[in-house]
Amino acid sequence: MLNRVAVAPSGFKESLSAEAAAEAIAEGVRRAVPDAEVDLIPLVDGGEGTAAALAASTGGRLVPRFATGPVGEPLETHFALLGSPASEMTDTAVVEMAAVAGLSLVPAALRDPGATTTYGVGELIRAALDTGVGRILIGCGDSGTSDGGAGALQALGARLLDAAGRELPVGGRELTRLDRIDPSGLDPRLKDVELLVACNPFNVLCGERGVARVFGPQKGATPEQVEELSTALENWAYVLTRDLPDVPAGTDLRYGPGTGASGGLGAGLAALGARLLPRFEVLLDHLDLDARLARADLVITAEGALDHQTPRGKVPAEVARRAKLHGRPVLALAGTLGEGAHEVPGVDAYTGILPAPMALAEAMLRASELLTDATERALRMIVLGARVTAGSRPAERQTTERQTAERQTAERQTAGTQRPSSVR
Incomplete structure (x- = not known):
């Protein structure tokens, strides 16, 4: 269950501040998981904001x-x-x-x-x-x-x-x-x-x-x-x-x-x-970041572009590194996905926020809306996966119990045929 979600994005350069990105992601989380506790941790890297x-x-x-x-x-x-x-x-x-x-x-x-x-x-x-x-x-x-x-x-x-x-x-x-x-x-x-x-x-x-x-x-x-x-x-x-x-x-x-x-x-x-x-x-240690990530069931991070430059000191890579110290799963959202997006250490899943091709100017203007919608889509997939997994457990448990019972019966029967007769 997704009871606690930590939202720790960077800003989207020339488009969204880190605070605005965090709010947009939080709205998407709440649409998909209304009861989730959302911890907003907008992160700065020395740049805007x-x-x-x-x-x-x-x-x-x-x-x-x-x-x-x-x-x-x-x-x-x-x-x-x-x-x-x-x-x-x-x-x-x-x-x-x-x-x-x-x-x-x-x-x-x-x-x-x-x-x-x-x-x-x-x-x-x-x-x-x-x-x-x-x-x-x-x-x-x-x-x-x-x-x-x-x-x-x-x-x-x-x-x-x-x-x-x-x-x-x-x-x-x-x-x-x-x-x-x-x-x-x-x-x-x-x-x-x-x-x-x-x-x-x-x-x-x-x-x-x-x-x-x-x-x-x-x-x-x-x-x-x-x-x-x-x-x-x-x-x-x-x-x-x-x-x-x-x-x-x-x-x-x-x-x-x-x-x-x-x-x-x-x-x-x-x-x-x-x-x-x-x-x-x-910049980050005063935010008590590690403790807040450790309390989360899911960590969501984001930036304008996810690519081969991300591991070279970008916010999502640092968030993923710290989250993994506590064994927490990490979802990354990005305005664009470039070469190397699949190789960012610690990121378990990632997705771009654009639902269809559009001009850069339009994407930047609609960044908050696009980020919210992309978050909702991703969270609904995660929730669906959790339900499918949960739904399969009873059947798996019944199969395991049946196999265990059959094995125990077979063992008892074998033991009965091998028990020596009483001699008086």
Whole structure:
């Protein structure tokens, strides 16, 4: 019986927040299993919705601000000040890079990752410093940039100079001309605060699996721009390592885990002394996730696409991994199913949410409805399977009992024929 269902989805990029996805799935569960207890656990991975989700779960609040958006225009954004029910989050601000430099903030006609900037991320970090917190957590994900965090460093006071000593404009492609960094103007308060970056450790800055090659095309880069950005980020890593004193000894800004997070923002922040941490270690544990999954009869997770990238640090893979530690079955729902969808460890069953071919724009517009309907269809199949299994048990039990009785009778008859006669 499905008495308890844990619903632990990611958001659907540019379509549904994690909270909206969880509500849509819960509605589908209730249609199919009206009496089920549904535990909503919307999960964030550092991308869209991270600041709001952490503020809500810790009793904190969002702080509105205006900052520079990814295409250079000012926009209304926010960071979070967390509450302290778990005490470890006390005195912590959360800067969500997607809220000021995310892909959803880049108009389709302006999607040029060589030109977009993380300048607003640096502005939000400075705003968080103004509150006097001792820790700033930067959530990386859903970025629309590929500037290696150069814009963020510029906003924090670093000067990026070409060979003639002129300051570089913002944008990743400009880093091909970077000759040196003058860190003398960096905000001195950075020395007194703990910087933590919640990132996907599989994302690295440079090389064949570097961020420009893996994610550049998703952000609008042509093949030529991908190579241009790859070269620019190689130069960025070299100059960062040489010129910034706070790069920890032995830190590899080119290939280190998480250095490619959010278009290389991870590398830029690491050069300021930030610690790059696997995002789920930072973001999920305060939700008591493991205990909540352990109580469920079924775990449902979801994301926009289920494919070969899912095991590389995506929410459904992490949920499935944790659920399997408690022996819980996992159903995954996805907007699209790609190559490798059947190979995600820990996922017992999966399905796409589209009932028929449709345009991407329509699918994104109807995402909540489609997710609810797909959940209902999947749950009805699960319930039907459970009823079929339950219905077969009496017959199986009768057969087993009959076979047992026949065996016992045969044994008694055999024993009777072998018993010796009494001799008087």
